[in-house]
Amino acid sequence: MKLPFQDLILVYHLVSDEDVKHVKHLFPYRSVKHFENDLDFLSKHFEFIDWETFIKEKTEKTTRKKPTVLLTFDDGYSEFYDVISPILKRKGIYAMNFINPKFIDNQELMWRNKASLIVSEITENKSIENKLSKYPNFNNDLKSNVSSILKINYKNQNHLDKIAEYLEINISDYLQKNQVYLTTVQLQKLKNDGFGISSHGWDHPFYNQLGLENQLENTQKSLDYMKENAFLNDSFAFPFTDHLVTNRFFETIFNQNPDLKFTFGAAGIKLDSNSKNLQRIPVEIRNYTAEEILKNEISYYQLLKKFNKNKIIRS
Structure with missing residues (x-):
């Protein structure tokens, strides 16, 4: 499997063998067996790295013999604590959690x-x-x-x-009756176990449906929460998509937050005209293994590259 980049960033939401009513009509999610199969495949071909290593290697532009994977999860569902983290700890794999503070402790349903x-x-x-x-x-x-x-x-x-x-x-x-989201206590325990907790916007809006001022406000409010609770305030993952987000947003949010290192979209394997905005690969595609998804992403990237369409250009 020949990769166009040295490192890949994957994004999941939850893993469960249960019928999750508040999610099942939104996107497919992995069963425990399917998720473990993904991890076993990835472990054979990639080296899982943590956030600190990811930043270091990105900024120093180091290379490895084996490509790397940063594993990320969005939305702060309770399954990360109950189902996912025990699997990752058993396998010695790090992951980032991008959460929406408004919903932590089951305060409200997104x-x-x-x-x-x-x-x-x-x-x-x-x-x-x-x-x-x-x-x-x-x-x-x-x-x-x-x-x-x-x-x-x-x-x-x-x-x-x-x-x-x-x-x-x-x-x-x-x-x-149902713990949908992680609690504050669970977040602290996950942090103590070495997992990353970071920002996914305050209340999970579509950023392309917000004006610039509201985009910045929603982002800043979530970054402030991270800082106040001693979580990671050096990263931010767009909820849904970063489609149509302009350079003005990036310029402003990075200027307002000197500690912010990278932001993340979820457009698959693509370059971005803003070098600090990195694209993640969604891995929750029904009936597709991680191997099949990555092969499709690589093939699609190579096709786009032939037509100079492999880079997101921002206004």
């Missing part, structure tokens, strides 16, 4: 998780499905109603609360 939970309740309960058909602008077509719910965006997220209230889906009760 808007996309609300959408998945609502859809789960609708599709599993005929009486709720029938009630939804009478909601304004909805009809008897379950598929179109589900699609409409999942399309509700960050700016209109209050519609999800209205739908949940109408359908008598108690989100507060769900949070009390």
Whole structure:
């Protein structure tokens, strides 16, 4: 497997053998067996490194005989503590956690998780499905109603609360009965175990739906939380995507935060016109192994390179 870069950055969200209602309609996630298979494959071909080593090798531009992998997880789901960290500790693998402070300690359910939970309740309960058909602008077509719910965006997220209230889906009760996100105590324990805790924005917005001022505010608020809690404030991973984020954002956020080393998107194997913004490879693609995903990413990068399309150019 010939790589275009010396190092790769992979991103997961959660690993579970359970039916996770607040996630299952958003993206596929790995089973424990599938995740361990990924790690076993990666261990044969790559060297897992920690954040400190990653920074050192990036800034000093060192090379190794064996390519490296930085493992990252987004959104701060509780499964990292209960399921993932025991596997990683057993295998001696480091990982970064990019979290949204607003949701830590189960204070609130992130808007996309609300959408998945609502859809789960609708599709599993005929009486709720029938009630939804009478909601304004909805009809008897379950598929179109589900699609409409999942399309509700960050700016209109209050519609999800209205739908949940109408359908008598108690989100507060769900949070009390289900630990969706990591707790402050768990974050400290993970930090003490050597795992990285860093910023993923305050409340997981689509950055291309925010103006520059709100982009900066959302980011800074999350970086301040990291500093206040002695977590990592030298990194930031965009929630969803960094698509259409301009150079002005990067210039400002790096100037405001001298400790900030790198930011991260999730566009796969690509270069970026901003050298401090690095792209990660999403690994949660249904029915694809890590090996298949990496081979596809490499092939796609090589194709883009032929047409000079392998670099994200920012305005």
